[in-house]
Amino acid sequence: MPRTYNDYIDYLNETICIPAVQRYEAIDLFAGCGGLSLGFEAAGIKTMGYEMVGDCCDSYKKNLKSECNQKVIDENTEFPAADIIIGGPPCQPFSRRGKQKGKNDTRNGFPAFIEAVRRVQPRLWLCENVKGLPEQNIEYFQAVVEQLKGLGYKVEHRIFQLVQYDVPQNRERLVIVGHRGRFVFPQPNDYIVTAGEALGSMASEIPENAAFLTPSMDAYIAKYEAASKCRNPRDLHLDRPARTLTCRNLAGSTSDMHRIKLPDGRRRRITVREAARLQGFPDWFEFVGTEESQYTQIGNAVPPIFAYKLAKAVIDCLQGGKDGI
Numbered sequence: 001m002p003r004t005y006n007d008y009i010d011y012l013n014e015t016i017c018i019p020a021v022q023r024y025e026a027i028d029l030f031a032g033c034g035g036l037s038l039g040f041e042a043a044g045i046k047t048m049g050y051e052m053v054g055d056c057c058d059s060y061k062k063n064l065k066s067e068c069n070q071k072v073i074d075e076n077t078e079f080p081a082a083d084i085i086i087g088g089p090p091c092q093p094f095s096r097r098g099k100q101k102g103k104n105d106t107r108n109g110f111p112a113f114i115e116a117v118r119r120v121q122p123r124l125w126l127c128e129n130v131k132g133l134p135e136q137n138i139e140y141f142q143a144v145v146e147q148l149k150g151l152g153y154k155v156e157h158r159i160f161q162l163v164q165y166d167v168p169q170n171r172e173r174l175v176i177v178g179h180r181g182r183f184v185f186p187q188p189n190d191y192i193v194t195a196g197e198a199l200g201s202m203a204s205e206i207p208e209n210a211a212f213l214t215p216s217m218d219a220y221i222a223k224y225e226a227a228s229k230c231r232n233p234r235d236l237h238l239d240r241p242a243r244t245l246t247c248r249n250l251a252g253s254t255s256d257m258h259r260i261k262l263p264d265g266r267r268r269r270i271t272v273r274e275a276a277r278l279q280g281f282p283d284w285f286e287f288v289g290t291e292e293s294q295y296t297q298i299g300n301a302v303p304p305i306f307a308y309k310l311a312k313a314v315i316d317c318l319q320g321g322k323d324g325i
């Protein structure tokens with residue numbers, strides 16, 4: 001039960017490591033830097049990524065045991081046979097913060113995901129997305145579920161509070177699973193990990209090349225927080241889980257950018273390593289690309305420690321009986 005800084009980072013580094021023997025094969029669609037794949041590999045499942053951005057593929061290949069194919073996936077993309085398909089179709093079409101174009105957004109990855117499932121006929125598939133999909137796009141969500149059921153799967157979904165799964169962050173995400181046996185979603189913890197426990201002494205340090213907010217950014221934040229009657233300043237609070245990490249509030253200079261307020265009153269942007277910790281990545285994971293690209297990869301990722309718990313449930317399902325399968 002990770003309770004203190006040393007426990008938490010030791011727990012992450014020890015849990016998220018890749019075993020020599022891997023039993024099942026999974027294809028990861030829209031793989032990003034491999035957050036979802038990493039949790040599956042740590043649980044003993046061999047993965048193969050498909051992703052269009054070069055930096056993401058390079059991070060994936062640098063850290064995971066397997067290949068990441070750099071290509072733009074569409075309904076015509078061909079895939080090899082696999083036991084499992086996993087993936088995180090781009091969430092911008094369904095994100096609360098986006099323009100909410102949903103299925104009409106050209107970035108909608110669900111048609112390609114469904115077609116991949118139809119062609120490969122994996123024993124189980126699992127997909128992660130924003131909770132806005134069922135909440136604000138219920139008709140499209142139901143249509144997606146019906147199509148996937150029509151391919152011969154029992155389909156179940158759940159919205160997870162990741163803070164209950166060892167992620168030191170208030171992140172809520174949708175997970176949809178299709179299987180032909182019995183699938184039991186992972187159980188929540190009865191404790192949470194705070195940002196302070198996850199970051200430990202890093203939070204009070206001034207790293208080399210620290211990015212301090214400028215006086216005009218501080219003034220902008222003060223104005224924004226006054227106008228929005230913000231009760232809790234958006235600086236990182238070490239005694240609680242962090243706010244949701246997104247590409248926007250990590251990679252962009254926005255008023256809700258993740259930052260730490262130092263004892264001397266200066267604010268600095270959280271570092272890539274701090275962001276990775278708060279996103280449940282072990283410290284040995286190295287991101288490739290510019291700083292902005294690295295923050296984007298982290299903001300987009302499924303926290304590997306959460307993915308690991310999902311992967312364990314997937315293995316239980318596949319081992320669970322004749323058509324478990």
Ligand SMILES: C[S@@+](CC[C@H](N)C(=O)[O-])C[C@H]1O[C@@H](n2cnc3c(N)ncnc32)[C@H](O)[C@@H]1O
Nearest residue numbers: 030031032033034035036052072073088301302
């Ligand atoms: C939400 S992120 C996935 C994060 C990933 N599951 C992880 O855990 O690290 C979606 C990814 O899909 C990629 N992407 C979007 N459209 C794509 C397409 N048509 N083909 C391939 N990759 C695509 C984006 O570059 C982005 O990295």
